[in-house]
Amino acid sequence: MDRLRALEVFVEVVKRDGFARAAEALDTSPANVTRYISDLEAHLQTRLLNRSSRKMSLTSSGEALFERAKSILDDVAEAEAIVSSAALQPHGVLRINAPLSFGVLHLAPLWAKFMRLYPQVELDVSLIDRVVDIVEEGYDMAVRISRAGAASNVARKLATSHNVLCASPDYIQQRGMPRSPADLLQHDGIGYSYAATADAWHMLDAAGQPHSVRMPCVMHTNNGDTARAAALGGLGIIWQPTFLVGADLRAGRLQRVLPDYHLPEMDVLAVYPSRRHLSAKVRVMIDFLVQELSGTPPWDRVA
Incomplete structure (x- = not known):
């Protein structure tokens, strides 16, 4: 028995919810599909499918095999694609x-x-x-x-993007440095419109305890560069990634706010x-x- 082919047939039967439709998709006969499923069940010594004239369903063993078989077939397809595409000149x-x-x-x-x-x-x-x-x-x-x-x-994954709270030295000098997340409520925020949590800023302290503040924002923007420019102009505190503000932090144009608190990466x-x-x-x-x-x-x- 070709076990890889048997797994392919089994997955197709489940996906197509039937032997005839699987046979059509695989360009073979229903008899061949039936034979592959029977041989696979005999090899594994367990029933994979409950079959009747009107209905088909997976057994518990079939459910477990289906998920794993899909993953195996995806891995095989990926390996084949890598090998076949390796010979092609990118163009x-x-x-x-x-x-x-x-x-x-x-x-x-x-x-x-x-x-x-x-x-x-x-x-x-x-x-x-x-x-x-x-x-x-x-x-x-x-x-x-x-x-x-x-x-x-x-x-x-290509890299990790770290987030920080920061503001300009002029803003910090005028409004003071927050010492806890609760202190942020006395400050002005610059909100990012595409943030999944909107103006709710979540962070963890050094002990791993969560803190959440609904930041009072005086401005919103859907562009990080605009938020950065507003912070550089002393308008308020921003929550932005280091890929955007890292150079400003190193040059002192912006200062970290609540540096002991960890923001989601x-x-x-x-x-x-x-x-x-x-x-x-x-x-x-x-x-x-x-x-x-x-x-x-x-x-x-x-x-």
């Missing part, structure tokens, strides 16, 4: 979506190096802060910064539609970004 238009500020500050300086390595790839880069549907909008891949991951796509992800049939141009771009952003990311390195 053609590569459409990438990325967040605006991150794309300008940390991706734009990398594109020339990438294109020197892969001259037959033509980059088409769109910088948009909203989360796009990469399939619906025709992108080959996206770079995202998120705690939510990428539920409907496949993602590979975000993942910088390369997101693409599927592991199956991953094109050479997407594969080499992801590998390139992993290499460039590995270890301590550039925005957190001390020069």
Whole structure:
């Protein structure tokens, strides 16, 4: 018995909810599908499917095998795609979506190096802060910064994005330095419109105890650079990633606020539609970004 083929047939039967539909999808006969399922059950010495003339359902053993078999088949498909695409020269238009500020500050300086390595790839880069549907909008891949991951796509982590509270020295001098999260209620915040928690700022103290403050914001913006500029102008306190404000903190243009409190971190992800049939141009771009952003990311390195 070809066990890999048997697993493929079993998964297709479950997905298609029937032997005949699975046979059609696999371009084989229902008799062959029945034989594979029977041989697989005999090999495993357990029933995988409860079958009647009108209904089919998974047994508990079938449920366990189905989830694992799907994962195995995905891994096999990914390995085949890597091997087959390795022989292909990356070429053609590569459409990438990325967040605006991150794309300008940390991706734009990398594109020339990438294109020197892969001259037959033509980059088409769109910088948009909203989360796009990469399939619906025709992108080959996206770079995202998120705690939510990428539920409907496949993602590979590139780096960690650390968040901090900070304000200008002039603001701190005029309004005082907050000593606890509760002190933030006496200050002005600059809110980020795309934040999942809106104006609720969550953090952990040194003992791991959670604290939450609904920050009184005097301004909101959907762009991190605008929030940064407002903070540099002394308007208030911002919650922003170090990839945006790290240089300002090192130069003293901004000061950390509540540095002993830990803010949730975000993942910088390369997101693409599927592991199956991953094109050479997407594969080499992801590998390139992993290499460039590995270890301590550039925005957190001390020069």
